[in-house]
Amino acid sequence: MARLTLPPSSPSQVSLPPDKFSAIKTANYTQIPTWVSLRSNSSSLKNPQLQQGRLENVHLVSLSKQGKLKEAHRFLEEMDEAGVSVSPRSYESLLETSGKLRSLSYGKLIHDRLRTTVENPPGFLESRVLQMYCDCGSFWDARKLFDEMRVISMASWVIIISAFAREGLLKDALKLFSQMQNMGIEASPSIYISLLSSLLDSSYLELGKQLHCHVIKSGFYDNVSMDTAITNMYVKCGCLDIAELAFNRMNEKNAVTWTGLMVGYTKAEKQEHAIKLFCSMVKEGVELDEFVFSITLKACAGLKDLEMGRQVHGYIMKLGLEYEVTVGTPLVDFYVKCRSMESACRAFERISEPNDVSWSAIISGYSQIGEFDDCIKIFNSLRSKGVVLNDFIYTSIFQACSVLADLNLGSQAHGDAIKRGLVSYLYGESALITMYAKCGRLDYAYKVFESIDEPDTVAWTAIIAGCACHGTASEALSLFRQMRACGVRPNTVTFIALFTACSHSGLITEAKQYLESMSSEYGVHPIIDHYDCMVDTYSRAGQLEEALELIRTMPFKPDAMSWKSLLGGCLIHRDFKIGEIAAERLLELDPEDTAAYVLMFNLHASSGHWEEAARYRRMMAERDLRKEVSCSWVSINGKVHRFIVGDRHHPQTEEIYSKLQEFKFTRTSNENSFLTEDDASLGLLERKEQLLDHSEKLAIAFGLISTPNNAPIVVFKNLRACKDCHDFAKYVSKVTGRQVVVRDSNRFHHFKSGECSCGDYW
DNA sequence: CTAGGGTTAG
Numbered sequence: 001m002a003r004l005t006l007p008p009s010s011p012s013q014v015s016l017p018p019d020k021f022s023a024i025k026t027a028n029y030t031q032i033p034t035w036v037s038l039r040s041n042s043s044s045l046k047n048p049q050l051q052q053g054r055l056e057n058v059h060l061v062s063l064s065k066q067g068k069l070k071e072a073h074r075f076l077e078e079m080d081e082a083g084v085s086v087s088p089r090s091y092e093s094l095l096e097t098s099g100k101l102r103s104l105s106y107g108k109l110i111h112d113r114l115r116t117t118v119e120n121p122p123g124f125l126e127s128r129v130l131q132m133y134c135d136c137g138s139f140w141d142a143r144k145l146f147d148e149m150r151v152i153s154m155a156s157w158v159i160i161i162s163a164f165a166r167e168g169l170l171k172d173a174l175k176l177f178s179q180m181q182n183m184g185i186e187a188s189p190s191i192y193i194s195l196l197s198s199l200l201d202s203s204y205l206e207l208g209k210q211l212h213c214h215v216i217k218s219g220f221y222d223n224v225s226m227d228t229a230i231t232n233m234y235v236k237c238g239c240l241d242i243a244e245l246a247f248n249r250m251n252e253k254n255a256v257t258w259t260g261l262m263v264g265y266t267k268a269e270k271q272e273h274a275i276k277l278f279c280s281m282v283k284e285g286v287e288l289d290e291f292v293f294s295i296t297l298k299a300c301a302g303l304k305d306l307e308m309g310r311q312v313h314g315y316i317m318k319l320g321l322e323y324e325v326t327v328g329t330p331l332v333d334f335y336v337k338c339r340s341m342e343s344a345c346r347a348f349e350r351i352s353e354p355n356d357v358s359w360s361a362i363i364s365g366y367s368q369i370g371e372f373d374d375c376i377k378i379f380n381s382l383r384s385k386g387v388v389l390n391d392f393i394y395t396s397i398f399q400a401c402s403v404l405a406d407l408n409l410g411s412q413a414h415g416d417a418i419k420r421g422l423v424s425y426l427y428g429e430s431a432l433i434t435m436y437a438k439c440g441r442l443d444y445a446y447k448v449f450e451s452i453d454e455p456d457t458v459a460w461t462a463i464i465a466g467c468a469c470h471g472t473a474s475e476a477l478s479l480f481r482q483m484r485a486c487g488v489r490p491n492t493v494t495f496i497a498l499f500t501a502c503s504h505s506g507l508i509t510e511a512k513q514y515l516e517s518m519s520s521e522y523g524v525h526p527i528i529d530h531y532d533c534m535v536d537t538y539s540r541a542g543q544l545e546e547a548l549e550l551i552r553t554m555p556f557k558p559d560a561m562s563w564k565s566l567l568g569g570c571l572i573h574r575d576f577k578i579g580e581i582a583a584e585r586l587l588e589l590d591p592e593d594t595a596a597y598v599l600m601f602n603l604h605a606s607s608g609h610w611e612e613a614a615r616y617r618r619m620m621a622e623r624d625l626r627k628e629v630s631c632s633w634v635s636i637n638g639k640v641h642r643f644i645v646g647d648r649h650h651p652q653t654e655e656i657y658s659k660l661q662e663f664k665f666t667r668t669s670n671e672n673s674f675l676t677e678d679d680a681s682l683g684l685l686e687r688k689e690q691l692l693d694h695s696e697k698l699a700i701a702f703g704l705i706s707t708p709n710n711a712p713i714v715v716f717k718n719l720r721a722c723k724d725c726h727d728f729a730k731y732v733s734k735v736t737g738r739q740v741v742v743r744d745s746n747r748f749h750h751f752k753s754g755e756c757s758c759g760d761y762w
Numbered sequence: 763c764t765a766g767g768g769t770t771a772g
Contacts, residue, residue: 127763158764193765228766259767294768301769330769360770367771392770399772430772458772493772 053084060086064093069106076113086113088122095128099135107132108141127155134163143172154188162194170198174207186218189226196229205237224250228257235264255281255289262295271299275308288319290326297330301337309334313347323352329361336365360392372400376409383416391422398431405716405743407439408638430462437466440714440741440748455483457491465497470748471757473505490522492529499533503540504747506761511537528556535562539569540761544578560590567599571606579603594620594627632695632717634703643698652702659701660693663731696725700732700740712739720744730754 056079063072072094079086091114098107111129114121126149133142146152146160157180164173173195180187192215199208212230220226227250234243247253247261258281265274278296281288293316300309313322313331321327328351335344348354348362359382366374379397382389394417401410414432417423423432429452436444449455449463460483467476480498483490490498495518502511515534518524531554538547547566551558563586570579579600586596597620604613633642641650650656696717703713721729721744733740734754742749750757 124763131763153763155763162764188764190764197766225766232766254766256767263767289767291768296768298769326768328769333769336770357770362770364771390770395771427772434772462772 053079053087056082056084057087057090060090061093064090064097067097067101069094069097069101069103073106073109080117086117088125091118091121091125092128095125095132099132102136104133104136104138104141107136123151123153124155127153127159130156131159134159137167139164139167139169139172154185157185158188158190158194161191165194165198168198170195173198187214189220189223192218192220193226193229196226196233199233200236202238204233205239208233208237222251224252224254224257228254228260231257232260232264235260238268240264240268240270253286255286255292258286259291259295262292262299266295266299266302269302271302274299275303278312282315290321290324293321293327294330297327297334301330301334304338306338306340309338322347322350325351325353325355325358328354329358332358332361332365336361336368339369341365341369356388356390356393359387360390360396363393363396367396367400370403372404375400376404376406379413389420389422391417391428394422395428395431398428398435402431402435402438405439405633406635406640407436407441408635410435410439411444427458430456430458433459433462433466437462437469438743440716440743442466442470442472442748455486455488457488457494460488461491461494461497464494464501468497468501468504469746470750471504471759473501473507476501477507477510490518490524492524492527495522495524495526495530496533499530499537503533503537504758504761506537506541508537508541508543528554528559529561531556532559532561532565536565536568539566540572542569542573544569544573544575548578548581558585560586560593563589564593564595564599567596571599571603574603574607576603576607591623592625594625597625598627628718630695630717630719632699632715634699634713634715636703636706641699641702643695643702645695646693647695647698650698650702652705655705656698656701657693659705660697663728663735694722694725696721696742697728700729700742703740704732704736704738709736710738712741714741715743717742717744720746721749726756726760730756 056075060072060075060079063069063075076086091110094110095107098104098110107129111132114125114129126145130142130145133139133145142160142163146156149156157176161173161176164170164176177187177191177195180191192211196208196211199205199211212233215226215230227246231243231246231250234240234246243261243264247257250257258277262274262277265271265277275296278292278299281292293312296312297309300312316322316327316331322331328347331347332344332351335341335347344362344365348358351358359378363375363378366372366378375396379389379393382393394413397413398410401407401413414423414435417428423429429448432448433445436442436448445463445466449459452459455463460479464476464479464483467473467479476498480490480494483494495514498514499511502508502514511534515526515530518526518530531550535547535550538544538550544566547569551562551566563582567579567582567586570576570582583596583600586593590596597616601613601616601620604610604616629644631642631644633640635641643650647653696715699715699717700713703715707713721742725742726749729740729742729749729751731754732738733751737753740751742751747758
């Protein structure tokens with residue numbers, strides 16, 4: 001008899017891919033036999049009748065539970081040589097592990113071994129093999145095995161139908177279901193549950209009703225799981241009223257049943273109803289679990305009802321569930337949505353084992369309150385700690401990079417996400433399009449867009465918005481037509497992007513047509529933002545009467561944005577009469593809006609009405625309002641250099657200012673010299689005469705001296721570009737032959753040979 | 763031996 005060598009007790013040499021370690025973590029280590037004792041008295045070999053290979057099989061199962069399939073396979077071969085037979089229990093475990101680890105190759109090896117070495121395998125092993133193929137996602141193998149089965153157990157029917165249903169292969173699942181019926185086999189509740197729960201939206205309602213009829217005819221009474229599945233089918237198909245009926249008819253309900261209905265109401269934006277259900281649960285004494293709190297907190301978050309959420313939080317603490325990640329994470333999100341970042345952080349710290357979802361919730365929290373630097377900080381620390389990152393996190397990071405205009409970090413994170421295989425999700429890709437577009441690389445944005453096989457509404461919207469902010473309106477409109485041709489439906493945001501493109505290029509007729517047809521032709525009902533865009537389009541184009549008329553006749557009460565857009569137009573086109581109206585209305589709606597004061601100041605100052613101008617400055621001072629300090633920055637070799645007006649802090653200040661002097665740039669038309677936002681931010685009226693040290697010019701000058709002669713210069717600015725700096729950039733591009741790109745708070749300006757892509761229209 | 767529920771984002 002061959003000698004049986006047992007494996008060394010050192011850690012296994014089998015290396016599993018890192019993402020499969022979870023299986024090892026969940027392994028039951030109590031199953032590990034002490035193989036030292038196995039080795040010392042390998043009595044089973046000496047006395048086969050006594051042990052019948054029991055210990056070897058225990059060891060085999062142990063290896064399998066630890067996910068050590070390679071080692072298990074080696075051990076199997078040794079058992080063969082030793083003539084020790086493999087127990088059905090071992091086969092069962094090996095098949096289960098192969099499935100869990102989605103290791104088709106080992107699964108197949110076990111299946112082959114079972115076929116060739118065991119003459120009449122017990123029926124349950126056959127269905128275990130089937131399960132393994134389904135778990136590995138190899139439906140072809142599963143189907144082949146199934147078709148070859150001589151006797152099909154109910155378990156096998158359940159396994160294959162539920163696998164097909166879960167995988168979205170509904171047609172195949174239904175075919176098998178009717179095959180069962182034709183064979184006179186009655187489907188079990190599990191089969192109905194699988195089929196019902198694969199019906200994800202209202203397009204399956206008819207099918208769902210038919211299945212419901214089958215269930216009734218089959219006479220299954222009071223099966224909580226199945227009745228829950230029926231209720232949830234109606235929920236997912238959008239029939240909340242029917243779902244509620246089905247729910248009320250149930251004699252016995254559990255937490256799962258309640259949760260399903262609450263999800264439905266929350267999705268339908270009827271959060272109050274969901275919370276009412278939660279209260280009933282408490283009243284009726286239903287045993288609550290973590291999932292109930294997840295959805296309850298989501299409902300509170302949707303309502304931004306801080307009081308309600310706090311009460312729920314108290315209840316959670318009473319039950320000691322705040323440490324659970326399934327409760328703690330939605331709790332974090334709830335506080336984030338209620339703008340209570342401090343509480344969110346506290347809730348986060350209580351989670352005993354935060355997962356990637358918890359991290360994405362807290363990162364998106366920082367992103368939502370505008371603390372983008374914090375987002376990046378957390379991201380970097382997670383990256384270095386090797387925490388699992390998901391596509392949600394990357395989406396937030398790309399968003400942060402768009403706002404910070406940090407192309408460097410953005411493209412690094414992009415590469416990182418590719419390595420982790422997280423980019424293939426549309427959400428992430430759309431965020432990438434926006435990130436590249438807002439970092440000034442419309443070309444990369446296009447590349448990402450073109451790499452998407454079937455762009456969805458959001459992806460199309462992202463690229464259209466990208467074109468809009470770069471001022472390529474005709475491209476935006478053409479993309480919109482292509483989108484329609486591809487059968488993708490535009491949504492509210494798509495139209496905002498489209499209108500933005502029109503307003504930046506003065507396409508009044510087009511904008512008007514879209515506004516009139518969006519509801520009838522595209523099924524998107526205009527909201528006030530769309531009208532505000534139209535007001536903006538008219539205003540920029542100088543059609544101020546039309547803009548005012550639209551504000552007065554539109555089906556919404558004008559908001560601050562309506563008047564702000566109009567006021568902006570009045571400034572460009574020097575209309576005091578309408579400007580005054582707009583400013584008054586704007587200040588009524590939002591007395592803290594600094595833009596109103598600055599715009600009115602400029603409007604009067606630009607025509608020499610200094611007293612009127614001063615009145616607005618005084619008002620601003622009295623209300624203790626300050627404009628955000630204007631700031632421009634340029635990134636050189638990954639390092640960001642920031643400038644404010646008159647800045648002399650940069651180590652190369654002398655060089656920068658002498659470069660500026662070189663241009664001897666003088667204003668082209670004196671009448672157009674407004675007091676700019678730069679100046680207004682400092683409150684220095686006398687600045688009017690010396691505009692050479694605006695942050696934007698400093699950044700451009702620094703770009704000129706720090707990059708090769710032919711390199712384009714990309715400058716970012718937190719406020720809108722002023723006319724003077726705009727002229728300066730044009731001049732620089734003409735004299736130096738360099739391409740200058742300026743992103744202001746509104747859009748991109750591409751300067752080339754003395755011309756700007758905005759056509760002086762911004 | 764199978765089946766029912768939740769949280770993150772553009």
